[in-house]
Amino acid sequence: MGAAAAPLPAALNPVRFVGRSALAGVRRVGSVALFAGRGVAAAFSAPWFLGQTLRQMLAIGFFSLPVVGLTAVFTGAALALNIFSGGGRFNAEQVMPQIVALGITRELGPVLAALMLAGRVSAAIAAEVGAMRATEQIDAMVTLSTDPFRYLVAPRLVAAVLVLPLLTAVADIIGVSGGWLVAVRVLGFNPTVYVRNTMTFIQEWDVGSGLVKAAVFGFIVALMGCYHGYNASGGARGVGRATTHAVVSSAILIFASDYLLTTLFTRA
Amino acid sequence: MTAMPKLATPKLEWRGVDKRFGGQVVLDGLDLAVDAGRSLVIIGGSGQGKSVTLKLALGLLAADAGQILIDGQEMAAATPAARRALYGQVGVLFQGAALFDSLTVWENVAFRLINADRVPRNEARARALDALSRVRLGADILDVYPGSLSGGMQKRVGLARAVAARPDVLFFDEPTTGLDPITAAAINALIVEQVRHLGCTAVSITHDLASARTIGDEIAMLHAGRIVWRGPPAELDTTDNAYVRQFVEGRADGPVAGAI
Numbered sequence: 001m002g003a004a005a006a007p008l009p010a011a012l013n014p015v016r017f018v019g020r021s022a023l024a025g026v027r028r029v030g031s032v033a034l035f036a037g038r039g040v041a042a043a044f045s046a047p048w049f050l051g052q053t054l055r056q057m058l059a060i061g062f063f064s065l066p067v068v069g070l071t072a073v074f075t076g077a078a079l080a081l082n083i084f085s086g087g088g089r090f091n092a093e094q095v096m097p098q099i100v101a102l103g104i105t106r107e108l109g110p111v112l113a114a115l116m117l118a119g120r121v122s123a124a125i126a127a128e129v130g131a132m133r134a135t136e137q138i139d140a141m142v143t144l145s146t147d148p149f150r151y152l153v154a155p156r157l158v159a160a161v162l163v164l165p166l167l168t169a170v171a172d173i174i175g176v177s178g179g180w181l182v183a184v185r186v187l188g189f190n191p192t193v194y195v196r197n198t199m200t201f202i203q204e205w206d207v208g209s210g211l212v213k214a215a216v217f218g219f220i221v222a223l224m225g226c227y228h229g230y231n232a233s234g235g236a237r238g239v240g241r242a243t244t245h246a247v248v249s250s251a252i253l254i255f256a257s258d259y260l261l262t263t264l265f266t267r268a
Numbered sequence: 269m270t271a272m273p274k275l276a277t278p279k280l281e282w283r284g285v286d287k288r289f290g291g292q293v294v295l296d297g298l299d300l301a302v303d304a305g306r307s308l309v310i311i312g313g314s315g316q317g318k319s320v321t322l323k324l325a326l327g328l329l330a331a332d333a334g335q336i337l338i339d340g341q342e343m344a345a346a347t348p349a350a351r352r353a354l355y356g357q358v359g360v361l362f363q364g365a366a367l368f369d370s371l372t373v374w375e376n377v378a379f380r381l382i383n384a385d386r387v388p389r390n391e392a393r394a395r396a397l398d399a400l401s402r403v404r405l406g407a408d409i410l411d412v413y414p415g416s417l418s419g420g421m422q423k424r425v426g427l428a429r430a431v432a433a434r435p436d437v438l439f440f441d442e443p444t445t446g447l448d449p450i451t452a453a454a455i456n457a458l459i460v461e462q463v464r465h466l467g468c469t470a471v472s473i474t475h476d477l478a479s480a481r482t483i484g485d486e487i488a489m490l491h492a493g494r495i496v497w498r499g500p501p502a503e504l505d506t507t508d509n510a511y512v513r514q515f516v517e518g519r520a521d522g523p524v525a526g527a528i
């Protein structure tokens with residue numbers, strides 16, 4: 001029998017910590033990637049659970065409309081005020097409609113809609129799936145010859161990917177309208193000129209790129225909710241932890257992927 | 269030389285199964301077999317690996333070593349399609365019933381029929397009602413959500429779901445935990461009735477001795493990851509096995525250390 005390894009000196013503890021954290025990070029990335037792969041594979045192969053998908057589209061999309069709409073209208077209004085005020089420093093107040101439209105469609109519409117969904121939907125998915133894990137409902141599903149990836153994960157992924165662009169389109173319209181409202185009622189802009197300036201300036205890809213971003217964000221929101229809920233452990237506390245992790249990781253991944261997609265789109 | 273009689277393949281077999289979580293050994297070379305049509309109850313203290321034994325058989329956990337065979341077929345080595353077919357032969361009553369709380373009672377009972385077997389909903393509903401009637405539940409709860417049922421009724425619905433597809437093997441995970449003695453006796457009676465009616469093989473885990481005596485043709489005691497005793501229920505009171513004696517008499521002192 002070989003001699004036991006000598007304990008490492010305490011001075012190496014920081015190195016050990018960094019190494020352990022790095023390994024845990026790599027393991028987590030791999031685990032999420034495998035989970036996402038299984039979810040996507042389930043979404044693209046039969047049997048499909050269309051009823052589940054439609055139910056999720058309703059829960060994720062329709063019931064998120066009020067919160068997304070309210071966020072968009074206030075953001076559009078505040079953006080208009082800020083740009084008017086900031087633009088005044090170099091006599092550029094008149095380009096405010098164009099900048100509001102650009103900011104909402106390319107950036108704020110998809111990002112804010114996704115963040116609202118991260119808070120409302122990702123948390124709800126993690127809590128629901130986590131509670132199903134804690135009460136053995138997912139185990140029961142497996143023994144009833146039904147793949148949880150097809151029944152639980154794929155419908156949520158598909159629903160979020162389809163619905164978030166629609167929500168973003170609504171957020172774009174409401175956000176620009178919020179800017180219009182402030183511009184006309186508070187800042188004295190001509191309503192017709194504001195609309196004409198917006199419509200002539202904005203290009204299809206400004207809106208399209210925001211909708212593509214929204215689809216990616218939708219995938220992230222549903223994926224994080226499902227992943228953290230599915231892997232929840234430790235009863236009620238574990239479900240609570242899964243919910244927090246789902247929201248935080250969704251938000252971080254939304255911002256990170258937003259930067260990457262924006263880089264990609266502005267270079268193209 | 270006399271030819272050896274050919275032994276029948278057990279319906280369910282754990283062969284040299286090891287399972288550990290981190291450094292903790294839960295199952296240590298577990299060997300256990302159940303013949304077709306028999307009802308085996310596994311008893312043992314808390315934390316001795318009873319639930320793990322069941323989850324390994326159901327393919328919900330993977331063994332570190334050894335094999336788990338259903339009809340001689342290894343669940344872990346089965347293709348996804350073969351595994352689904354194996355699950356088609358299996359019914360499970362989970363400890364907390366594990367009913368889907370977003371679905372009504374009939375959708376729970378007919379879950380496999382609707383989602384795996386793609387039976388039309390009208391037919392699935394009729395078969396769910398038939399399964400519910402077998403556990404003495406009526407049509408009045410068909411459209412009720414599980415959250416509004418008592419613990420005993422949830423167990424009955426769970427049992428109806430387990431037997432709805434007429435399985436070959438039934439698993440019961442602590443079927444009477446959390447129930448009052450009268451409801452527990454009713455659940456035990458229903459389990460015996462359903463196992464006999466279907467003529468299936470049953471494996472139950474419990475630490476409720478009254479339940480074990482009622483539903484088991486045989487009882488096996490699990491301790492430290494191995495079977496330390498196996499025999500008919502009547503021998504529970506006569507065996508001199510120290511583990512069984514301590515468990516039956518409910519003594520704190522003895523070879524079985526408490527979980528606290």
